[in-house]
Amino acid sequence: MSTGAPRPTVGAVVLTMNDRPEEFARAMATLLAQEGVDLDVVVVGNGCVPEQVPPEVRTVELPENVGIPEGRNIGAANVKGDYLFFFDNDAYLPATDTLSRLAAEFMREPGLAYVQPRITDPDDHTTLRRWVPRLRASDPTRPGVVTVMAEGVVMVRRSAFDAVGGWPGHFFLFHEGIDLAWRLWDHGHTGRYTPGVIIHHPATDPARHDTFYRLNARNRVWLARRNLPTVLIPFNLATWILITLWRTRSRSALRVSLTGFREGLRGGYGSRSPMRWHTVARLTRAGRPPIL
Known part of the structure; x- marks a missing residue:
């Protein structure tokens, strides 16, 4: 009779719109x-x-x-496992022990709610700044505790995911990872970036059309209004506006961003559950105060 530890159970969720046949086939094969x-x-x-x-x-x-x-919420409701793995259909796993190594992080750290691997382009092995879940993203090889996530390729503890209600489904696209991470932290959990575990994903630019700018701005407002103490909301939104004005070169893109910002102010953000000030302090100590 075997006396070894039980194998981790992982429920993997993959979305498709049948628009990436080659990438999807590779993603599924490696999964x-x-x-x-x-x-x-x-x-x-x-x-x-x-x-x-x-x-x-x-x-x-x-x-x-x-x-x-x-x-992803619907997918999570249709799989079993102590851990949930959310997997973009144009990514792929270059090693057969990727999921077992991610799951091992949870077994070492009971308070861990999510683990983010390092994402690299399969051709030139670069890691985009937006894939590194911290403010100081210049060194993608540095591991550590993180307060946000790159939601397209991440493993989440199932019990923690269920306890906070999963992803904010009404966001449709953009910033749902920050929302989920903040709620996980507010429940006393943490997140970890493990760059020693690598997943490949093409380094594409999501800023292709007006929908990107509108939803990006709208969801920034929703994120703040859903999760932050009232006094921090104007600081968060003012920081976002300043960064947007600094980064955005296209007048058309800026106009659409401001339209999305106004849309977010009009409402629709869902239920409000402001994080505790203890959580604000924990996020700040971890290197990312929630006004950024």
């Missing part, structure tokens, strides 16, 4: 090749019937595109 974990996988067709799905993988067909965070 199903994982060793050292008991893996349960679901593919969610966001407004489509999923295609190219291996026969052993379950699917969920959504009649319309409900957005990325809500699609």
